[in-house]
Amino acid sequence: MINWFKRRRNKNTSYDTNEEWVEALSPPVDEQAVDVLRKKLIQGLKPALHKYVDRELDQFVEDVAQDALLKVLDNIDSFRGESKLTTWAMKIAVREGLTELRLKRYDDISIEDLKPEDGSREVFSLTVASDETSPDRSLHESQLIDKVMQIINEELTDKQKKAINALMIQGLPIPAVVKLMDTNRNALYKLVHDARLKIKNKLELEGIDPDKMLDKL
């Protein structure tokens, strides 16, 4: 009965306000509102994602919109109205789409492929290349490298070393490192932030000015 009243009342509205949206998307869900939102999401996702998708864009975008709609309905309680509801829903949809694309990109790569060839032990014992391989390296530069290596080896946890090594030394993309370390993006960012801060503070403590260091390199 309640359901019937709600559907009738919302018939033909254009969902202009957040209040109208939230009511329509809260249980019992107004299917018409879901359809309107779906169309909007698809309309926005297509131009935003087309450069990442090489084929079947329409199907991909529809699937993403569907997954995003389920998340929107599940989390409608958490919408605080800081923006238009459609903006908030689009944010969820865009992340859904790009996350899906990143997963696809790294789906075929096994964890074994991501590990450095010379074994995982290397990850924890960073060594500097010998002088023979870089004859041009100045004494000053060698000292700086030694210093930074020492800080990394002494101050960072094994996890932090592994992350710094994978991201900055081997240059692996973030999604690959997330997979390799069996973590998530947020946790990886925080781990690396903590490591960067440790290196910065240690350099300061030792009276080394990073700007001067960079100038000399």
Add this chain to the structure above:
Amino acid sequence: MELTTDILKNLIKSAQMAIEHEIGCDECFDELHELAEMELAGKSPAEAMPLVKDHLDKCGSCREEYKALLEALQNIENGQK
């Protein structure tokens, strides 16, 4: 594992840019819809939400998502006209 001059530079730069309070990807995501509307309304993201802007400068994945969001929003606004 060779630590080349370029890697060393990047490492030092990224350490140097570290500030005590940086937000993570989740906190950034929590604010992104609000920032997007502010930016589309012509406000400077750095002034409106400095911590979120700082994260976007440092995190390629979140930056990619933010740019795609702006593009999507611009498109639905144009579509309504």
